[in-house]
Amino acid sequence: MAATLDVNGKAVTVQADPATPLLWVLRDELGLTGTKFGCGVAQCGACTVHVDGQPVRSCVTPIEGLAGVKITTIEGLGGAHPLQQAWVKHDVPQCGYCQSGQIMSAAALIEQNKAPSDEQIDEAMSGNICRCGTYQRIRAAIKDAAGLAPTTTAVTGAPHADIDEAITAATGATSRGAGR
Numbered sequence: 083m084a085a086t087l088d089v090n091g092k093a094v095t096v097q098a099d100p101a102t103p104l105l106w107v108l109r110d111e112l113g114l115t116g117t118k119f120g121c122g123v124a125q126c127g128a129c130t131v132h133v134d135g136q137p138v139r140s141c142v143t144p145i146e147g148l149a150g151v152k153i154t155t156i157e158g159l160g161g162a163h164p165l166q167q168a169w170v171k172h173d174v175p176q177c178g179y180c181q182s183g184q185i186m187s188a189a190a191l192i193e194q195n196k197a198p199s200d201e202q203i204d205e206a207m208s209g210n211i212c213r214c215g216t217y218q219r220i221r222a223a224i225k226d227a228a229g230l231a232p233t234t235t236a237v238t239g240a241p242h243a244d245i246d247e248a249i250t251a252a253t254g255a256t257s258r259g260a261g262r
């Protein structure tokens with residue numbers, strides 16, 4: 083079935099069942115492979131994109147109902163977004179797998195909150211797992227991109243442990259072992 087979507091400012095027509103998760107339409111139909119598959123059950127954040135500016139998990143978002151909304155992927159940030167520059171400056175990625183999802187969640191945060199506190203950053207980013215543990219650098223990059231001074235308080239680890247347990251229950255694998 084044909085569906086027309088607005089992806090990164092362009093109208094695109096795809097052939098897909100309405101129940102198909104947006105993630106697979108982006109990757110397989112449109113070749114936008116910057117958005118990653120991690121858990122498939124809305125628990126790791128690797129697949130995060132924006133729908134009308136809000137971060138959503140594309141692995142569990144069917145394309146039905148997305149007509150007329152603006153979908154933005156990591157490719158849509160253009161490469162020179164202040165967060166992307168800060169990510170490079172702070173050398174944030176390790177393996178890199180989670181990072182497009184991290185940046186998309188961070189982009190939605192600073193769009194809505196120009197001066198997020200450490201607690202607000204941790205809350206906004208708590209659904210994005212990084213098995214390489216880059217959380218401190220992620221927070222520093224977000225603060226830099228927002229024009230805020232860095233802080234040295236520890237990043238809360240508990241939310242990520244909770245999510246790990248949920249992924250284990252749902253898939254039988256921890257986020258640290260999630261497939262690429």
Ligand code: FES
Pocket residue numbers: 118119120121122123124125126127128129130139140141142
């Ligand atoms: S792949 Fe979508 S949240 Fe993990």
Ligand code: FES
Pocket residue numbers: 175176177178179180181211212213214215216
């Ligand atoms: S950089 Fe490796 S999972 Fe985040």
